[in-house]
Amino acid sequence: MLLTVDHVTLYRYSQPVRGVVQSHRLTPSKFDGQRTLKWEVSVSDGLRGGSFIDGAGDQIHAWSIRGPVSEITVTVRGTVETSDLIGVLRGHKEKVPPQCYLASTTATTADLALADLSDSVETSGNGLAIAHDLSALVSDSILYCTGTTHAMTTAAEALAQGQGVCQDQTHALLALARRKNIPARYISGYLHSTQDGASHEAAHAWAELWLPDLGWVGFDPANRCSPDENYIRLGSGLDAMDAAPIKGTARGQGAESLDVRLEVQQSEQ
Template sequence: MILTVDHVTLYRYDRPVRGLVQSHRLMPSTCTGQRVLNWAVTVTDGLAGGAFRDGAGDWIQGWSVPGPVSEVAVTVRGTVETTDQAGVLRGHRELTPPDCYLQSTPSTRSDLALAELAATVAGHDDVLDAAHRLSGLVSEAIVYTPGATAATTTASEALALGKGVCQDHSHALLAVARQAGLPARYVSGYLLVEGDGAAEGQEAAHAWAEIWVRGLGWVGFDPANRCCPDDRYIRLGSGLDAQDAAPIRGTARGTGFEKLDVTVAVQAVQQ
């Protein structure tokens, strides 16, 4: 499948800031299953800084914008050819050992309810089946409900509420997988949401989880859509949680109030 992406993140400040610096994880992963045909990231009046590939295999690009500035747009446009790999991440070079992803974060810390979900696969010899079971349990426990949670909602809070979005599903799956002794990480990317393949209300900017299965490698699970990532997905990068894997991270120098608007469109084009 050939997918086009049009992603604009617009920052507005009620008073000019002295400048800002950002770190981007906006380049599609280099792996089997997705091939970049063209891709460009631009920043209004931005100066590209240093870039490197981190231990997880993600391309990190630094940017700075000199001030004073009241509005900055980060624009991503490109085309990617994707093929279905049944959720398995193949051909992705990285140096970080999988066991590093057993550590929890404030967003993915387990509690009694999450531990009870994880206990359902205790002693399960088939790790892949256990991962599928945990993803299914999270899908059942948290109903996809846009607007029910916030960016700061934790996995335990979303589970208690029984509602959430893809970030909450992913955090909950990370929590139960790690509780069960399975390395797991958060993945950010894009999803083609046309047709009946995605949950109602889904957005094109998406997130899911990857769980390490010995002998197979990293396998993606999307509890929000009750499936493994296929050719509708474009993978950008990964981390311990949503904050760690955020496509854009940065800070502005100034006291102005920041307003953020994000628009993302992913479309399939005729091959």
């Protein structure tokens, strides 16, 4: 499938700031399931800095914007050819050992309720079956509902209220998997979620769990499936903050707000 992305993020500051530095994880991953045909990232009045591939295989780019500045626009446009690998991440080069993804973060720490939920899944089956059971349990326990959580909501808080978005469901799956001693990581990316060709907002997140016989396998509790040709993978981390596509720091006192416009469409072959 050919997917085109048009992603614009507009940062506004209540008063001009002296400068901004940003780190981008906005380049599609290189693996057997996707091939980047065209991709461009631009930053208004930005100076492109260095880039590198980190230990997890993600491409990182640095940008700086000299002030005074009141608005910054980050634009991402490109085309990616995708194929369905039934969730298995094949051909992705990385150096970080899977065991590093057993570490918990504030967002993914398992409280008593999450621990009980994880312990309710039998461990006598094979690893793939256990992973599917954990993902289904999250889907049943945290219903997808926009506007019920915020960026700093933890997995424990989302489970307590029984609602959340893909970020919360992913955090919960990471907590359950790590409780089972299964390495698990947060994946940020894009999703083409309609079959009629209509454009829509499509920023998305899902989890990858490490299974010795298969390697990294993706699970999306928000859609009760594994990633297929409708997904574009960008980067990974221990949680949403760690895997954020854009991280930045502004020098100044102005309060920051942002607007996002994102469309993912299927293109003609």
